[in-house]
Amino acid sequence: MASIKDVAALAGVSVATVSRVLNAHPGVRPGTRTKVLHAVSELGYRPNGVARSLRTHQTRTLGLVIGDVLNPFFTELARSVEDAARSRGYSVIIGNADEQPALQDHHVRTLLDRRIDGLLVSPTDGDVGALRDAVETGIPVVFVDRWLHGVDVPVVRADGRRAVHRLVAHLHALGHRRLAIITGPAATSTSTERVGAFREALRAFGLALPAEYVAQGDFQTASGRQAAAAFLDLPEPPEVVFATDNLMALGVMEELRSRGLRVPRDMALAAFDDIPWFLHTDPPLTAIAQPTADLGHSAVQVLTDLAEGRGAGSVTLSARLTARRSCGEDEGSRR
Amino acid sequence: MASIKDVAALAGVSVATVSRVLNAHPGVRPGTRTKVLHAVSELGYRPNGVARSLRTHQTRTLGLVIGDVLNPFFTELARSVEDAARSRGYSVIIGNADEQPALQDHHVRTLLDRRIDGLLVSPTDGDVGALRDAVETGIPVVFVDRWLHGVDVPVVRADGRRAVHRLVAHLHALGHRRLAIITGPAATSTSTERVGAFREALRAFGLALPAEYVAQGDFQTASGRQAAAAFLDLPEPPEVVFATDNLMALGVMEELRSRGLRVPRDMALAAFDDIPWFLHTDPPLTAIAQPTADLGHSAVQVLTDLAEGRGAGSVTLSARLTARRSCGEDEGSRR
DNA sequence: GCGACGCGTGGAAACGATTACATCGCCTTA
């Protein structure tokens, strides 16, 4: 593969001059310029990004470490992050942590080794060694969606408290009184926020949240299914289950279906995170929708601001409730 | 950030020695070795991957360019690719082409500039300038799922012909005679294969495929919806629609729902690509499932074999039919 | 007792770019 030296030789100039025309530096005579350009296209020359990065100390690459790519929420987040990054001239390397701290650590570490310009992470619970190291090395880090206590970096997220409150009101209005929740891993911020808001809202409506109505999940399908099974085996099963993410809601549906039960007749269901498929499930699922694309864009905004030396702070957007039929009949929602 | 020089200085050895212990070269005295290791952990030193890549001419990075990350098939593919790559010590950079040749070109170009060790692509139709350049530069390229005529690289894919034939047999057995299809972009190989197999199977059953029963889509939701609308507006609409990917099937469901029609009563529906959500749609969707994870693993296998100088050829796996209720009642599938 | 050999280590040249600094005409100006 041709290098800058080959171009210089062919154009009959020095490498410095080639570099100058390639980087649009002023003060290159038009004639020289075209000579160089000719040589470039003649050789099909493309600058070696690795060499450039070594010299300039920037890779124009952002890292994104997420809990689970297969979760449509994260997929969409990743997509919007990539879009925003590209429009600013950055590439992004996605690390899929699969909700495992060890894998998250691995990804953060490799990204750091690659000297990315900034790191976007939706942290999983647990050991955060690499993450803390990252912050300490001074590389820009921004949390998106989830965050970690004690790690002081900007957070871009959607506040779900109000939407959860609306959801509970909706459920209450439909006559439900026994509400259960499936949480995420204990230490993920989103999970604690959602559970907290749920508990608070229940209290506001004078409802109890017995311990057996709180199941701990891990944001994955299987755990939703197990939680549903446990609820169903209770002497007095809940009337509604609120799954704090979409995959666990899917798990609940799987369990209900396998027992021949129907939503919402036998058990109502609502989820955090709205996705296109929820419109077409049987029945369409009531969900709390996050402004996912905005989340991704803002996160990149904040991160690149940091990476390019402009200051930047946290951003909080808000989520909203989309009521469908999975919690029971509302006015006119059935056609 | 500490460099190898700092480590060398602290350990009182030369950089060459440090490099040797870091790369597990033989012939370093145990004492020296521990001195170096001490210095490394003292400084929290991590080798600079960029410099290393420049020197060794390998980045331990693979590129993956796909049609659409939001398509669950590709999401799963990306995930399995990443898994397989990681287990072999590679990272992967995903480029989302959004089914646009120009974007695909952009990604291929940037990946090449980053000097990735190998490129996995599920090519979109159209201009393939960058792709051809890539092949010409000699960098290992492997097609996965889709491929391009006239570009001679290994292809890892699932053969859907047999499964499509089974699907048609299934539909025929259920009494359907007016079958329609929604294709992908004309020049994607998967689309032509699927359409070809469909047409052939119809012929085998003595059924016609009138031109108005063939709608051209682009593998995205909206086009599925438009196609469904066109079919429904026909004087004699088809009894079944076969969408050649899952997002277009979603579009068909959207259109039917918006018109107050039901599957399969008013129109039956089958899709290529099976995904977890299809179990829970209303009704569960009949689909042709690809061995997605195997596809990803094989693709990485082939690509790394190429990248590491071992020869490698194409791989063809096969897809299979998963019949559910969206095409009408079968024996015992309704509980 | 001396050359050959091997082992552990260091010095320095790459890799391919960017960029500070030097150089060299040539034009302007006093």
Next chain:
DNA sequence: TAAGGCGATGTAATCGTTTCCACGCGTCGC
């Protein structure tokens, strides 16, 4: 006419590694 300045270009250092080669020294065989 000579000095100064400026615009265009070249030279070389540098980024942080890996790796080839050389070197010093102890051991072995003759």
